[in-house]
Amino acid sequence: SRVPLMKTTCWAEHITPQLYTALHRRTCSSVSTSRITTHYTIHPRDKDPRWEGVEMDRFVDEADVVIVGGGPAGLSAAIRLKQLANKHEKELRVCLVEKASQIGAHTLSGACLEPTAVFELFPDWKERGAPLNTSVTEDVFSILTETRRIPVPMLPGLPMRNHGNYIVKLGNVVRWLGEQAEELGVELYPGYAAAEVLFHDDGSVKGIATNDVGIAKDGSPKDVFERGMELHAKITLFGEGCHGHLAKQLYKHFNLRENCEPQTYAIGLKELWMIDEKKWRPGRVEHSVGWPLNRNTYGGSFLYHLNEGEPLVALGFVVGLDYTNPYLNPFREFQRWKHHPFVARTLEGGHRIGYGARALNEGGFQSIPKLTFPGGLLIGCSPGFMNVPKIKGTHTAMKSGMLAAEAVFPKVTAESVDSETAGLHVPEYAEALKNSWVWKELYAVRNIRPSFHNYFGMRSPYLSREHPHFVTGCARSVSGLDADQLKPAKDCTPIEYPKPDGKISFDLLSSVALSGTNHEGDQPPHLTLKNDDVPVSRNLAIYDGPEQRFCPAGVYEYVPLETGDGMRLQINAQNCVHCKTCDIKDPSQNINWVVPEGGGGPAYNGL
Ligand SMILES: Cc1cc2nc3c(=O)[nH]c(=O)nc-3n(C[C@H](O)[C@H](O)[C@H](O)COP(=O)(O)OP(=O)(O)OC[C@H]3O[C@@H](n4cnc5c(N)ncnc54)[C@H](O)[C@@H]3O)c2cc1C
Numbered sequence: 001s002r003v004p005l006m007k008t009t010c011w012a013e014h015i016t017p018q019l020y021t022a023l024h025r026r027t028c029s030s031v032s033t034s035r036i037t038t039h040y041t042i043h044p045r046d047k048d049p050r051w052e053g054v055e056m057d058r059f060v061d062e063a064d065v066v067i068v069g070g071g072p073a074g075l076s077a078a079i080r081l082k083q084l085a086n087k088h089e090k091e092l093r094v095c096l097v098e099k100a101s102q103i104g105a106h107t108l109s110g111a112c113l114e115p116t117a118v119f120e121l122f123p124d125w126k127e128r129g130a131p132l133n134t135s136v137t138e139d140v141f142s143i144l145t146e147t148r149r150i151p152v153p154m155l156p157g158l159p160m161r162n163h164g165n166y167i168v169k170l171g172n173v174v175r176w177l178g179e180q181a182e183e184l185g186v187e188l189y190p191g192y193a194a195a196e197v198l199f200h201d202d203g204s205v206k207g208i209a210t211n212d213v214g215i216a217k218d219g220s221p222k223d224v225f226e227r228g229m230e231l232h233a234k235i236t237l238f239g240e241g242c243h244g245h246l247a248k249q250l251y252k253h254f255n256l257r258e259n260c261e262p263q264t265y266a267i268g269l270k271e272l273w274m275i276d277e278k279k280w281r282p283g284r285v286e287h288s289v290g291w292p293l294n295r296n297t298y299g300g301s302f303l304y305h306l307n308e309g310e311p312l313v314a315l316g317f318v319v320g321l322d323y324t325n326p327y328l329n330p331f332r333e334f335q336r337w338k339h340h341p342f343v344a345r346t347l348e349g350g351h352r353i354g355y356g357a358r359a360l361n362e363g364g365f366q367s368i369p370k371l372t373f374p375g376g377l378l379i380g381c382s383p384g385f386m387n388v389p390k391i392k393g394t395h396t397a398m399k400s401g402m403l404a405a406e407a408v409f410p411k412v413t414a415e416s417v418d419s420e421t422a423g424l425h426v427p428e429y430a431e432a433l434k435n436s437w438v439w440k441e442l443y444a445v446r447n448i449r450p451s452f453h454n455y456f457g458m459r460s461p462y463l464s465r466e467h468p469h470f471v472t473g474c475a476r477s478v479s480g481l482d483a484d485q486l487k488p489a490k491d492c493t494p495i496e497y498p499k500p501d502g503k504i505s506f507d508l509l510s511s512v513a514l515s516g517t518n519h520e521g522d523q524p525p526h527l528t529l530k531n532d533d534v535p536v537s538r539n540l541a542i543y544d545g546p547e548q549r550f551c552p553a554g555v556y557e558y559v560p561l562e563t564g565d566g567m568r569l570q571i572n573a574q575n576c577v578h579c580k581t582c583d584i585k586d587p588s589q590n591i592n593w594v595v596p597e598g599g600g601g602p603a604y605n606g607l
Pocket residue numbers: 068069070071072073074097098099100104106107108109110111112113114170192193194195239240241242244245246267268269270316318357358359360379380381382386391392393394395397595
């Protein structure tokens with residue numbers, strides 16, 4: 001059995017001799033239990049006798065362009081490609097794969113939408129019935145203390161101003177984009193996750209493979225096992241959204257992040273409420289910073305009154321994943337925030353109808369990687385075009401997809417191929433982006449998030465010379481990888497959270513139930529561990545098991561070993577809402593999120 005490497009690793013300095021003995025016992029016990037990770041990405045099937053003789057050939061199909069991800073970026077790229085093909089009377093096969101069972105079912109956002117890109121993509125958006133039903137009529141920004149609210153004037157020119165924007169259910173907008181794409185002739189494949197990037201012999205991207213189905217929880221093939229299919233293309237556009245699973249592989253393969261800062265992230269938690277009609281103010285937008293987060297934790301809230309025929313409000317809470325206290329629980333901070341008198345007064349008498357969570361990029365301009373490589377390119381929140389102070393990335397994601405399509409179209413339809421590699425390389429996309437309003441906008445706000453790490457913390461853009469208009473000059477560095485920011489539990493104070501009251505605040509499991517999340521139970525957990533022993537030997541020992549708190553769906557639980565002499569990690573993979581927080585924040589970087597069987601995950605209804 002394996003023995004922990006504590007004596008030689010850098011984290012050993014945090015461990016006392018007593019803890020070392022306890023830990024050694026725990027770890028040695030845990031290796032005797034059954035495997036946590038059974039996925040073939042960790043335990044290759046070619047070495048597994050249970051897979052001997054299983055047919056592993058894949059059906060191959062060919063398109064001109066393959067797009068991974070049916071979010072705002074992927075769909076805008078697909079639509080623009082077909083608009084151009086129709087205009088120039090060219091045949092163009094565009095295939096888009098989406099891991100959700102329906103287009104829009106994995107979309108979670110605020111969302112207050114800056115409509116520029118929608119208007120550019122469809123100047124006749126109104127006639128086409130775009131679900132932009134609520135224009136912003138009131139814009140409120142506050143700094144919260146535990147009992148009070150300090151209003152901040154929304155001066156013209158501030159990035160947080162929402163004049164001219166629309167409050168939307170982004171899932172509905174994405175569904176509508178899907179309908180437009182289908183009408184134009186894009187082939188949409190919801191329920192198919194892209195599990196693997198395929199490469200030509202010259203190293204350029206050849207396309208993707210969708211995931212295999214019919215693998216049992218223990219990693220063995222079931223009778224119904226079916227190999228995924230290969231989708232080849234002249235070029236593949238990756239629009240997986242924040243912290244894409246394939247993008248992670250591409251960063252390594254093509255060294256795309258060598259000249260940028262690390263990407264940093266936040267987790268956003270959201271609920272949808274039906275409120276008392278008397279309190280409903282359609283078109284009102286509220287944002288806050290401050291309580292319940294302390295000065296050293298980046299984050300804030302949003303509360304939007306929708307105008308969709310019912311008294312609906314969308315509310316949520318965003319916490320920067322560079323927080324340091326392993327006892328912080330973003331879900332419980334969100335629940336606590338709803339009890340602020342200024343928030344609770346809107347919710348009292350109402351009831352909650354939706355819940356979900358998703359990570360969002362916070363690195364901004366400094367963290368944008370190289371965007372193009374032979375055979376492919378990155379669009380939307382996958383490389384990260386989020387405008388952080390605005391908490392808006394939909395308009396930039398859409399525009400990046402459109403610019404990618406415009407750069408790709410002449411090359412894929414050219415009579416002779418203009419590429420030295422088998423997969424087309426289109427660096428013109430990066431150039432187009434640099435000359436677009438996306439670049440200008442992200443450049444203008446590049447130092448707002450990094451300026452958080454000063455005396456004023458979250459309030460800095462509003463209270464100090466760190467006001468956006470002063471935050472100019474060279475791009476400042478982000479704080480490093482979020483995974484490296486946690487302090488050992490022994491150096492931190494546990495946080496006492498109030499119990500949920502079942503009216504305004506709720507527990508985790510009843511919340512997850514509202515996300516409609518489901519996965520086939522008999523499949524290997526898609527939360528894979530590079531080393532099954534590390535959660536107990538490192539995460540629990542040093543950080544007191546922070547994954548139990550940062551996962552917004554209760555997927556990770558430390559439970560007593562059956563033998564009674566230690567703990568083990570239990571992964572409730574069926575609950576996973578695909579937010580990607582664990583892959584980002586795990587202090588050991590031992591968790592690798594991979595795609596589950598296609599169609600699994602949340603079933604958001606217009607979040
Ligand atoms: C809490 C929160 C609040 C926000 N508020 C706002 C706001 O008010 N205004 C605003 O403009 N923006 C907001 N954003 C940001 C906005 O939602 C994103 O910028 C936008 O959704 C990015 O679009 P995208 O297409 O790049 O990625 P996504 O919307 O994430 O779409 C990616 C799609 O790809 C699919 N996918 C991923 N991997 C695979 C795979 N391997 N195979 C197949 N399919 C895959 C996913 O299921 C998903 O449907 C918010 C985000 C969050 C989390």
